[in-house]
Amino acid sequence: MGIALHQRAKTFKIISKHPETMVETIRDRLGRGATYNFVEGGYSNEQFREITCVINRLEESKMKEIIYEIDPTAFVMVYDVAEVRGGNFKKHNNH
Template sequence: MFVFIIVAIVFGLQGAILSAIVYFIASKVIHIVEEGLSGSKTFKIITDQPELMVETIRDRLGRSATYNLVEGGYSNEQFKEITCVINRLEDSKIKEIIYEIDKHAFVTVYDVSEVRGGNFKKRNIH
């Protein structure tokens, strides 16, 4: 913040805004270089139609998923929580699938720094 204030005083407000934009872009590029474009994400999905959701993810993305039996803290209702690990390039496709099957599904997404084991390989789905 101190640097941006100095830049604003020396070069004006426009210089400070431009340097903030450059800083943002540089931080994103550094993140991509460190993590790579092929990073992974974990989707945890709670839906009324877990079997259909997993079947569709398997058919369209070639990805498997696991179920966890969970209980709602408020309702005490039992749910099947779906956990699916995908690569970043499949992010929009899985969101499309989730929205198509259950618009009201509860979804949490986590960035994953490393995936090992299993058969987590990129399949040609295009």
């Protein structure tokens, strides 16, 4: 069928002081899109834009470099993803 199945992916969830710059840099350097979720701190009640981005495992070190460069104090969670289906997971050519 027409469903793309990719294995060995990683999901990064990032809360940063600079979400727009983070997403633009991920797009420019990795050719990956990202989404925002609006979240609220359970203790602080502060509102954040949580960035979610799915990459292949070979891009993980580059993603970590980008995050550290843009916001070394960012809150980052990394998940192993069993499979990715649908959407536009194909890497965009960023050359």
